[in-house]
Amino acid sequence: MNTPCRKAFTEKLLELAQKDKTIMAVATDSRGSVTLNDFAQLLPEQFVEVGIAEQNAVGIGSGIASCGKTVFVCSPSPFLSGRSYEQVKIDAVYNQRNVKLVGVSGGVSYGTLGFSHHSLQDISVLRTLPGLTVLVPCDAVQTKALTCYMAETEGPMYMRMGRNAVEQVYSENETFTVGKAKQLCDGTDLTLLAMGELVWPCKEAARLLAREGIYARVLDMFSIKPFDTEAVVNAAKETRRLVTVEEHSILGGLGGAVCEVTAQHYPVPVKVIGAPDGHIVAGESPEVFQYYGWTPQGIADKVKDWISRIH
């Protein structure tokens, strides 16, 4: 069954907060967009509405966390990562508060609403903050597991999710280790490294490529920070070519992280697939995905073309 990650997140958060009264949710007039209405109704004493004020939301959340609470600040990711960047840097990260920043509608979820509503720089700006865990789940199963991890583990974190219902990549009860990539299939010719909504298309692209005799390893890089350097180096050594695929700018995101590792530890050719550093076409996110080739066929075609040119 296809479930949007945000729905999986709020269901799990509600379940955890019913058991643990120190869990709080802070919203920025975002209870609808995050699907926090049930939480607000059922646990009003654990729900704090801040209004459309993302800077204040992170500051307030960090203040609440200073009193021993686990605070989930939930807001659309373009605003949470952009408007409140300095509050994330200072109030949450520098102060080492137990604040979980949950960005919904990441990437081009709001594809028709323009550049203001796209969140295509969030990973690049946030992954450089020291001590901030950065997670990008790809399906409902992983989202629930990471929500539990955030609730149980001390420290500031950012989790980015899309708005759409996504294909289920993992079976129920699959486990994840933050800091460790998840290998979805093995291959010898190249490795596809993906995060978030583009994990499933990569898995399918690997199947298409296999039909043509190209065997791709697929790694789900849901843990952007801490980053699984070892998995990247092993992929470079064993498959010799890396292709990163992300619903994010081609600058400084997953592609950047992979290149930082390979350039320093085991240089191999890397192809970065993502959003161009420029105008983003308007459209519902499936249309935008189609346009940029963020589909199984689109990814397979880009890989074939690239491989033929780097031989």
Place this chain on the structure above:
Amino acid sequence: MEVEALKKKAAEIRRQAIKMVYQAQTGHIGGTLSSIDYLTVLYYEKMHFDAKNPQWPLRDRFILSKGHCVEGYFSILADCGFFPKEELDTFCQFNTRLIGHPDRCVPGVEMNTGSLGHGLSGACGTALACKLDDTNCRIYTLLGDGELAEGSVWEALMFAGNYHLDNLYAAIDRNHLQISGKTEEIMTLEPLQQKCEAFGFATEVIDGNDISSILAALERLEHISGKPKMLLLDTVKGKGVSFMEHAVKWHHGSLTKEQYEQAMMNLAEKESVL
């Protein structure tokens, strides 16, 4: 502490702050001197804390939102026993933990600040959590007047009023100066009291360099429930050192040996007539 003892303590803290700025050859001395009387009242009369157990959950909290005015704050924390006084000599020296802004690695510091416009949100969140936990803790924070141009301050003011945070005691060091000149010439702040009232605060406008006035104003505010509190501290930037008073150039600066000696003499003269 009695009023006279508090005045003497404030004078002692001023001397220590001047010494730190002189030794380090750097520091935000003007706003430090304007705010020391208020900090002295908080730490030596009003706040409940345990310097040997800085994380005591039922402590009152103070957040220095105008984080650059840290010299008096560190001097007070050391004097209250949060860390050894000798460490004050490392202020702004290589590899010190006493950097030019509050940092939680220093015992007693509640929030890392530096960039302006952050402290009030942190104080509001802390105040809300303390109310949710049914504690009687009071949350104090001090903002600069120049700082009020930061939009995040007004988001937090709105929040405090909306949630009726009557355990929140915000104060503004209204010394009418900021780094480039007079606040009203840089960005109009007045009518400040009416603005705070409009956001739902109970307010007091007082001489912020007068210990008795500060004590009396806090006393009046403590009797008000259902509203966050705001003290508009009418202060003099550089207070206590004649050549620094009202002088914008002493927002930040270093002292020559002659200036240092003159400043210390000045403070000693004022203290002798207390």
